[in-house]
Amino acid sequence: QVQLVESGGGLVQPGGSLRLSCAASGNIFSMSAMGWYRRAPGKQRERVAIFTSGGTTNYADSVKGRFTISRNNAKNTVYLQMNSLKFEDTAVYYCYALTDVPPGDYWGQGTQVTVSS
Numbered sequence: 001q002v003q004l005v006e007s008g009g010g011l012v013q014p015g016g017s018l019r020l021s022c023a024a025s026g027n028i029f030s031m032s033a034m035g036w037y038r039r040a041p042g043k044q045r046e047r048v049a050i051f052t053s054g055g056t057t058n059y060a061d062s063v064k065g066r067f068t069i070s071r072n073n074a075k076n077t078v079y080l081q082m083n084s085l086k087f088e089d090t091a092v093y094y095c096y097a098l099t100d101v102p103p104g105d106y107w108g109q110g111t112q113v114t115v116s117s
Contacts, residue, residue, distance in 0.1 A: 002026045002106040004095040009111030012085055016115070020080040022095030022108055028076050033098040035069060036080045038091035038113075045094075049080060053098070062088070085115045 008020040024031065035050025035058075049059045049069035057069055068081040082089065095108035 002028065002031060002097050002099060002104070004097055004106055004108035006093065006095045006108040006111040009093060009113045011114045011116060013117055014086060014115055016085050017081070017083045018085065018113060019082070020093055020095075020111060020113075022078045022080075024076045024078070024095075024097060027099060030099040030101045031097050032100045033096075034071070034078050035096055036078075036093055037096050038089075038093045040088070040091040043091075046091075048093070050096070051078070053100075082113070085113075087115050089113060090115045 003025045005023045006020060008018060010018060012018050032053035033050060036048040037045050038048050039045045047060060048063055049067055051057055051071065059067060066084045071078045090113060092110040092112050094110045097106045
């Protein structure tokens with residue numbers, strides 16, 4: 001089992017910045033991938049940024065150049081720095097982790113990001 005706890009969401013004006021954090025606990029040594037998804041109102045869940053099992057980072061085209069995923073292994077924490085935020089970035093953001101042994105998908109509770117003037 002892996003527990004994921006997000007923080008850092010909130011209300012921000014267009015062009016502003018926010019940083020999301022996701023702290024992992026539990027079977028962290030079995031995690032092979034970790035990252036962020038989001039679900040906007042009326043839309044399907046979208047992968048935003050992720051550290052893959054191959055050790056690379058992938059970003060959604062819609063956030064490339066604006067969002068940066070990073071991690072602090074000592075704190076078992078992944079971050080999502082979001083800059084130049086747009087109205088269309090408004091969504092609930094979910095932390096995600098994939099484990100190998102045993103195989104599993106884990107999700108955080110979600111944190112709301114609202115971009116509004």
